Amino acid sequence: MAKYPKFLMEHFQNPRNVGEIHNPDGVGTVGNASCGDIMQMFIKMNEGKILEAKFKTFGCGAAIATSSILTERIKGRTIEEALKISDETVKEILSHLPKEKIPCFTLAREALKLAIEEYNCKQAGVHEKGGFDSKDLEKE
Numbered sequence: 001m002a003k004y005p006k007f008l009m010e011h012f013q014n015p016r017n018v019g020e021i022h023n024p025d026g027v028g029t030v031g032n033a034s035c036g037d038i039m040q041m042f043i044k045m046n047e048g049k050i051l052e053a054k055f056k057t058f059g060c061g062a063a064i065a066t067s068s069i070l071t072e073r074i075k076g077r078t079i080e081e082a083l084k085i086s087d088e089t090v091k092e093i094l095s096h097l098p099k100e101k102i103p104c105f106t107l108a109r110e111a112l113k114l115a116i117e118e119y120n121c122k123q124a125g126v127h128e129k130g131g132f133d134s135k136d137l138e139k140e
């Protein structure tokens with residue numbers, strides 16, 4: 001069985017920023033093609049900085065821990081800083097994860113990118129609502 005470093009285990013056991021943001025400025029939803037799990041990332045902006053970042057996922061412990069770390073790190077940052085942090089965090093965490101877990105972590109980064117894309121589109125006035133509604137997943 002794979003061993004995970006302490007800081008990843010801590011975020012898995014006590015994940016931060018789990019949930020949804022009411023009336024978000026950007027939402028990104030992605031799926032992990034290898035396992036079928038889904039990740040949704042929400043951002044709320046204030047004066048060009050990320051005020052709040054939250055996530056919801058059906059994913060595994062690695063997806064939860066890495067999303068918790070990423071959402072913590074991007075709060076209070078500009079979009080450009082958040083994207084840079086996201087890339088740096090991927091490099092840092094990937095060195096600690098077993099190869100088969102790589103798609104689980106990249107979920108958070110890809111969902112964040114889509115949330116930022118939606119925010120940028122809204123700012124430019126070219127997109128009213130993007131992403132995806134988790135209610136679409138519910139069965140009647």
Ligand code: FES
Pocket residue numbers: 032035036037058059060061062063103104107
């Ligand atoms: Fe599905 Fe990790 S196994 S997100």
